[in-house]
Amino acid sequence: MNITIKKYREVYLLILEGELDLYHSHEMEKLFQKLCDRGATRFVIDFSGIRYIDSSGVGTLIKLKNMGTRRGLSLMFSGITGEAYNVLNLANLLDFFPRETDFREALKKLSARDTSGSGKGETGEN
Amino acid sequence: MKTKQNILIQEGISTAEKPMVYGMEVGSIGSSFHYAPARTRLVDLTDQLEGDPEILALGVVDEEGKTLGIVTRKDVMGALSRPFGRDVLRKKDLTFLITQPLRFHFTENIFTVAEQLEETLKTNESGFFLLVDEKENFRGLFSGKDMLVFLANITSQDIALSRKVQTRIVKEIDDLSGPHFSLSARSIMAKGIGGDFYTYKMVSPSTYLIALCDVSGKGMAASLLSSLLSGFISTHPGRTDLKSLIKDLNDQLTRSFEGEKFVTGIFLLFDGHTGRAELADMGHRHLILYRKGKQKKIARQISNMPLGVTAELSIKTFSLSLKEKDCLFLMTDGMIEQKNSLGKTYPTERLDTLLSFHETASPQDLRARINEDFDVFRGRTAQQDDVSYLILKFTPAEGGEEPRIPKENLSPTVEDKIRWALNSGKPIQIRTTRYLTHDRQFIDSVLNRFLNEAGVTFLMNKLSYCVHELATNAKKANTKRVYFLENGLDITDGPSYQAGMTDFKRSTLENIDYYLDRQKKMGYYIVVLFHLTEKRLRLSVINNTEMREEEKTRVNQKLELARKADSIKDIYDQVEDYSEGAGLGIVMMSQMLRSMGFGPHSLSIESAQGLTAATITIQLRE
Numbered sequence: 001m002n003i004t005i006k007k008y009r010e011v012y013l014l015i016l017e018g019e020l021d022l023y024h025s026h027e028m029e030k031l032f033q034k035l036c037d038r039g040a041t042r043f044v045i046d047f048s049g050i051r052y053i054d055s056s057g058v059g060t061l062i063k064l065k066n067m068g069t070r071r072g073l074s075l076m077f078s079g080i081t082g083e084a085y086n087v088l089n090l091a092n093l094l095d096f097f098p099r100e101t102d103f104r105e106a107l108k109k110l111s112a113r114d115t116s117g118s119g120k121g122e123t124g125e126n
Numbered sequence: 127m128k129t130k131q132n133i134l135i136q137e138g139i140s141t142a143e144k145p146m147v148y149g150m151e152v153g154s155i156g157s158s159f160h161y162a163p164a165r166t167r168l169v170d171l172t173d174q175l176e177g178d179p180e181i182l183a184l185g186v187v188d189e190e191g192k193t194l195g196i197v198t199r200k201d202v203m204g205a206l207s208r209p210f211g212r213d214v215l216r217k218k219d220l221t222f223l224i225t226q227p228l229r230f231h232f233t234e235n236i237f238t239v240a241e242q243l244e245e246t247l248k249t250n251e252s253g254f255f256l257l258v259d260e261k262e263n264f265r266g267l268f269s270g271k272d273m274l275v276f277l278a279n280i281t282s283q284d285i286a287l288s289r290k291v292q293t294r295i296v297k298e299i300d301d302l303s304g305p306h307f308s309l310s311a312r313s314i315m316a317k318g319i320g321g322d323f324y325t326y327k328m329v330s331p332s333t334y335l336i337a338l339c340d341v342s343g344k345g346m347a348a349s350l351l352s353s354l355l356s357g358f359i360s361t362h363p364g365r366t367d368l369k370s371l372i373k374d375l376n377d378q379l380t381r382s383f384e385g386e387k388f389v390t391g392i393f394l395l396f397d398g399h400t401g402r403a404e405l406a407d408m409g410h411r412h413l414i415l416y417r418k419g420k421q422k423k424i425a426r427q428i429s430n431m432p433l434g435v436t437a438e439l440s441i442k443t444f445s446l447s448l449k450e451k452d453c454l455f456l457m458t459d460g461m462i463e464q465k466n467s468l469g470k471t472y473p474t475e476r477l478d479t480l481l482s483f484h485e486t487a488s489p490q491d492l493r494a495r496i497n498e499d500f501d502v503f504r505g506r507t508a509q510q511d512d513v514s515y516l517i518l519k520f521t522p523a524e525g526g527e528e529p530r531i532p533k534e535n536l537s538p539t540v541e542d543k544i545r546w547a548l549n550s551g552k553p554i555q556i557r558t559t560r561y562l563t564h565d566r567q568f569i570d571s572v573l574n575r576f577l578n579e580a581g582v583t584f585l586m587n588k589l590s591y592c593v594h595e596l597a598t599n600a601k602k603a604n605t606k607r608v609y610f611l612e613n614g615l616d617i618t619d620g621p622s623y624q625a626g627m628t629d630f631k632r633s634t635l636e637n638i639d640y641y642l643d644r645q646k647k648m649g650y651y652i653v654v655l656f657h658l659t660e661k662r663l664r665l666s667v668i669n670n671t672e673m674r675e676e677e678k679t680r681v682n683q684k685l686e687l688a689r690k691a692d693s694i695k696d697i698y699d700q701v702e703d704y705s706e707g708a709g710l711g712i713v714m715m716s717q718m719l720r721s722m723g724f725g726p727h728s729l730s731i732e733s734a735q736g737l738t739a740a741t742i743t744i745q746l747r748e
Contacts, residue, residue: 019563022598023635023638026632054591055595055710055714056710056711058710059710090587092301
């Protein structure tokens with residue numbers, strides 16, 4: 001699984017590609033933890049490149065969401081379509097994760113929380 | 127065993143040893159063990175009673191310890207509080223104050239005693255009763271209040287048990303999705319337990335039996351009956367014949383209750399492909415069809431008598447063809463009979479508005495909105511009756527679920543083998559060690575062929591997910607054995623297992639390719655088995671390692687948890703406690719199978735003789 005990290009103002013955008021399964025979900029968890037330790041508080045996790053997700057992947061998402069709630073982080077998911085949509089839908093979990101169809105929308109929402117009226121920010125590689 | 131009574135016949139108050147009681151013996155509710163000989167002077171007893179205000183009554187015995195009766199604090203104090211009472215009664219003993227309440231052997235069955243006291247307790251719940259042994263020796267006292275508290279506790283435990291049984295059978299909320307429909311149901315009991323229930327099950331490819339019923343009366347009897355009937359419907363062999371099912375149900379009810387209990391309900395046999403339904407309305411009537419957001423009158427709707435009223439029940443069914451996006455709404459009368467603080471009942475117009483405004487919403491979404499609206503309407507007014515409803519929408523899956531389309535083209539040889547398996551009704555198995563992406567795609571292609579043959583391709587997404595999840599578990603189990611062998615750890619030894627598990631996940635995940643190679647070299651494998659017969663489809667994932675006892679226990683706990691849980695969300699809070707991570711997968715699979723209309727035992731996991739087999743059984747026909 002590839003994870004691309006981008007930063008939009010204070011919001012970290014994590015773009016996932018590949019398989020979020022038993023063998024890769026821990027990478028996601030470790031990265032998220034690392035960013036939190038560095039002081040990151042806002043995240044958008046984009047799923048549009050996820051081709052396969054299993055219960056370990058689902059478990060990791062729940063862990064991230066619970067961690068976010070405990071630490072007061074802002075966390076949003078985007079691009080939940082295809083395989084990821086199917087599994088979360090089958091598990092009746094779609095409503096459990098705050099989500100937007102497109103990561104740009106999710107970024108806008110999280111950025112707007114304290115930068116209302118400040119105009120568009122730039123997205124760049126971290 | 128009876129304990130030897132050790133009464134010292136001395137003047138004044140003594141305390142008898144509490145008798146040893148077993149099970150439901152009346153001695154278990156004894157609350158006072160004080161006694162005094164009849165020769166005790168009243169004034170002396172009074173002094174002692176003043177020093178111990180908790181003694182409200184005590185037994186009175188003769189010189190041999192035989193029970194004569196009781197005296198109460200009230201009588202003793204009453205006698206002495208008369209003018210000059212202390213002087214007049216100075217030399218009096220207890221004899222003139224003795225009363226003779228009912229007495230019971232302390233080993234007598236408590237419910238038999240309760241029956242005998244039924245009338246007495248209606249008028250005198252603060253009275254006392256004697257406990258004696260076979261020699262009439264004093265063994266204690268109990269009060270009417272003690273008995274009532276005991277009965278209340280028993281009732282409370284029974285209610286809790288009934289509720290437990292009922293919630294296992296009738297979930298508060300539940301969802302089902304079929305080929306071109308989805309369904310959502312909710313059942314909220316007014317007093318913890320009640321008589322509403324709904325049930326559904328796939329009875330043949332794409333045909334579902336759905337029922338929503340209301341048992342007359344409330345409380346435990348209704349709860350027991352609803353659990354019984356729900357079980358009867360789901361196990362009845364003639365489920366594809368609506369009239370035969372209802373007739374048998376009616377026979378059962380009339381035979382058991384002789385007209386004392388009746389049941390109203392709507393029964394449907396629904397074809398998820400065509401939208402056609404055969405319905406039987408058993409005196410229920412609360413069935414509404416919404417088309418394009420508006421109520422549509424159901425033509426030729428026939429209502430029969432409720433079940434359980436007469437053995438000679440004539441059953442007439444009617445048919446209904448749902449069109450795409452049609453919504454069928456079934457409810458029990460508790461919904462429209464609910465009153466708010468103004469005394470007004472919940473009007474169906476509110477439902478019309480909701481279903482019209484949210485015409486395109488999924489049944490799950492509608493369920494949540496209806497529940498919210500119902501709560502807003504009733505405000506602080508208590509829920510007066512059980513409320514159950516079921517929403518069925520005939521429409522392709524909501525929200526963009528995409529069918530999993532197999533990418534792997536099967537070779538002619540594989541096609542031949544599949545054809546042979548399908549024609550002969552024999553199983554076919556696919557063996558692998560690594561179970562990587564291309565293995566998954568290959569399995570999907572084979573699965574798709576089997577589902578196509580069985581006429582249930584609409585189950586592809588969920589079953590594919592389940593098979594892959596089971597195969598991942600099997601692969602992990604094999605990896606675990608290799609890891610333990612490589613590190614010289616004994617997997618069967620408790621401390622060694624604990625030590626190995628602390629680093630197993632990290633170590634193997636970081637070197638998974640190495641471990642997968644080792645698995646292959648060491649002969650560990652995974653087999654996916656497909657077996658289609660006329661009546662069922664069996665999908666098994668087998669690996670050649672056996673689970674440890676602790677692993678078996680953990681897996682069984684997860685299966686049990688999944689069977690009991692209302693939804694996956696109920697158990698998400700525990701996800702971080704799943705030390706080995708497999709728990710959530712089992713729970714998700716169980717829930718998915720349930721949402722397809724398959725029973726709690728459609729997923730089974732067995733491990734013995736060096737093998738572990740996880741099997742999904744899809745019952746296609748009776």
